[in-house]
Amino acid sequence: MPSATEQKIIDAAVRLFAAQGYDATSVQEIVAAAEVTKGALYHYFRAKDDLLFEIYRLLITSQSADMDRIIGLGLPAAETVREILVSLVVSTAERVDETAVFVRELHRLGEERMAEFRAERRRYHETFLAVIEKGQADGEFSSVVPADTVGRIVFGVVNQLPMWYRPDGPKPPASLAGEIADFVLAGLR
Incomplete structure (x- = not known):
């Protein structure tokens, strides 16, 4: 079961990947949409x-x-x-x-x-x-x-x-x- 922060990152990635595709989505966009730091994202992924x-x-x-x-x-x-x-x-x-x-x-x-x-x-x-x-x-x-x-x-x-x-x-x-x-x-x- 993902932590709350991990789930926020996953949910943001799903929304962005679904809307604009994997290649067109940057890590920075995922971080901004999830309202977390890059460090938090890289802690989990x-x-x-x-x-x-x-x-x-x-x-x-x-x-x-x-x-x-x-x-x-x-x-x-x-x-x-x-x-x-x-x-x-x-x-x-x-x-x-x-x-x-x-x-x-x-x-x-x-x-x-x-x-x-x-x-x-x-x-x-x-x-x-x-x-x-x-x-x-x-x-x-x-x-x-x-x-x-x-x-x-x-x-x-x-x-x-x-x-x-x-x-x-x-x-x-x-x-x-x-x-x-x-x-x-x-x-x-």
Whole structure:
């Protein structure tokens, strides 16, 4: 959990990166928007790309913890999938700027950070696919569509949310999440 100062820096960076892009945002602009000193920023982040990675790390850590908690409930596959999808879509929609910044600026991560990102993303995807596969093996879901295809569809929709979802639009995150989950589950049955 970030400190209050660290969170101010992250929030300022998200706003600026979302509005003007990573390259067009200077460290000085982040410091001014966060109302902190450069020393404070460098206390928490060695460089601007560390800040970019932290934006992603906070999001995926939260989403992974939610998924692990849901799986730990031991619900039937359909309920587990629904809960995971609702949690994932809500957290992505509620943090649409963070998601947009990360998706757009992902290529800026160095090799080591990119490897960390890929490993955590792979763990999330494989865990979700295991729930689908178990539901298919148990006969709760149809196996007409392979689990990996279901995963590509689900994660494709979620990764595209920043392109079309607007927090000030007519559909709150929970409503959108429920509709997406219902759509996926209808396809699995």
